[in-house]
Amino acid sequence: MPAISFQSVSKTYSTARGSFQALDGVSFDIEQGEFFGLLGPNGAGKTTLISILAGLVRASAGRVLVQGHDVQQEYQLARRQLGVVPQELVFDPFFTVREALRIQSGYFGVKNNEAWIDELLASLGLADKASANMRQLSGGMKRRVLVAQALVHRPPVIVLDEPTAGVDVELRQTLWQFIARLNREGHTVLLTTHYLEEAEALCSRIAMLKAGKVVALERTSDLLQAASTNVLRFKLDGALPREFEGKARVTGRIVQLPAHDAHEIEQHLAVIRQAGLRVEDVEIRKPDLEDVFLDVMSVGRERVPA
Secondary structure, three states: OOOEEEEEEEEEEEEOOEEEEEEEEEEEEEOOOOEEEEEOOOOOOHHHHHHHHOOOOOOOEEEEEEOOEEOOOOHHHHHHOEEEEOOOOOOOOOOEHHHHHHHHHHHOOOOOOHHHHHHHHHHOOOHHHOOOEHHHOOHHHHHHHHHHHHHOOOOOEEEEEOOOOOOOHHHHHHHHHHHHHHHHOOOEEEEEOOOHHHHHHHOOEEEEEEOOEEEEEEEHHHHHHOOOOEEEEEEEOOOOOHHHOOOOEEEOOEEEEEEOOHHHHHHHHHHHHHOOOOEEEEEEEOOOHHHHHHHHHOOOOOEOOO
């Protein structure tokens, strides 16, 4: 039995300008104990799919099962199997951190779990904030509390919706160490993130959404191995020649270009020299998940098994 099963899930919203299809026949399973990544650009349908999974939005068509329970017909049973960390910082300003975790436990009928609450506080770096009021915490600390609240009832399936958006490096490391431990202990993890290096490091399998459809669904290692090009990386002062528009990844002075072979590398560098520009710190590297993501998001490059 899959931990999560999306079965031909579609969602159409009605607007003043007509209808908008956020999801179009999304189907895939997440197996027990997987660390699964759900990727896609803004507006691809990731949050809508997570909202349907959590029972916050009703699908227009299709079914979603959590541990075999339909999220609509067996909402209470399905919801007990899930621990969802939302994107938004939602908190009650009238309680301390420990009180918030106790109240969250009560929503699921969990009693006498002080030992687990203490473990959550320690593992997420919140032990010294247990008696602090929620409104006194920084944004990063509030994010840690959201994670603790999602895990307080020990759910077998953990859903992380952009959990490290806008947080510091320390929290990222603390969070991933703890979540990786829970995954090793058998918890299933579904992660959505725009930090593709996190997905590459953590997720054993990945689905990519584009305009409400699944356009890639493979093991992370297979996606990387199937990438057809190496990457030429260098630093450049000045504007990149127009020949490379639409091909290059540019981050400040750093330019990255796909390059199939040594001849293409030399061609790239020759164009830059002819433009009167000088490159520094030239290197060739293997493609990473961001390269694969950009390739898959290009027109006509779907990677979904038949």
